[in-house]
Amino acid sequence: MSRIGRKPIAIPPGVEVQVHDGLVSVKGPLGKLEWSVASGIGVSVTDGQVVVSRSSDDRKIRALHGLVRAELNNMIAGVTKGYERSLEITGVGYKAQVQGQSLLLSVGYVDPVTFSIPPGIEVKVDKQTVITVRGTDKRKVGQVAANIRAIKPPDVYKQKGIRYAGEVLRKKEGKTGK
Known part of the structure; x- marks a missing residue:
């Protein structure tokens, strides 16, 4: 498993994260950002954390696992601090x-x-x-x-x-x- 992809992302107060049909939207005090997640990567919001998972150990999906987690982390930091x-x-x-x-x-x-x-x-x-x-x-x-x-x-x-x-x-x- 990807070391970066495994880490859950804590959602700070004042930030909303929603997942709908492969589209993740993050809304915070500075604005709203959206990211479409590739097929084979799953994103779920549980207990105030965002968890990224993958469906298989295919090389392309393994590479996307850490990327998606890093992008979501950047989006959350962007709508809070900029x-x-x-x-x-x-x-x-x-x-x-x-x-x-x-x-x-x-x-x-x-x-x-x-x-x-x-x-x-x-x-x-x-x-x-x-x-x-x-x-x-x-x-x-x-x-x-x-x-x-x-x-x-x-x-x-x-x-x-x-x-x-x-x-x-x-x-x-x-x-x-x-």
């Missing part, structure tokens, strides 16, 4: 600002880059150089942060660009001329 990812902008004249449901980035291109913020995600800009991405869905928060970073990835030579907060870059030396 997830957050911070990005830093480094470079002379590089800045960001939020206008409605879009993020405007001035990162060295001729025109500012417009990034549309998907629903369910909140983006905040502090001091024009720190971008904070918040939401209840861990996957969505991570993907939006990765998409923003991909607009101008950090340069290893000049150390300019958009990077995750706390990300350490190794600075490379340029060419040495004679």
Whole structure:
């Protein structure tokens, strides 16, 4: 059995977990999330805990066992605490600002880059150089942060660009001329 898949998930107060026909919905103070469970995986709610079980020892179902349990745990944590990812902008004249449901980035291109913020995600800009991405869905928060970073990835030579907060870059030396 999967060590992660075997562990029951405790349901904190204020969170509702419902299972209907392979669809698990988690409702909490920050919102509602849904996840469709693959066939062969069973989810049950008993005594204030969520228990994930599997029907057979097939390789694919064994792999999904731990995945489903981890996803459900992330959903419960997301509707109670939420997830957050911070990005830093480094470079002379590089800045960001939020206008409605879009993020405007001035990162060295001729025109500012417009990034549309998907629903369910909140983006905040502090001091024009720190971008904070918040939401209840861990996957969505991570993907939006990765998409923003991909607009101008950090340069290893000049150390300019958009990077995750706390990300350490190794600075490379340029060419040495004679």
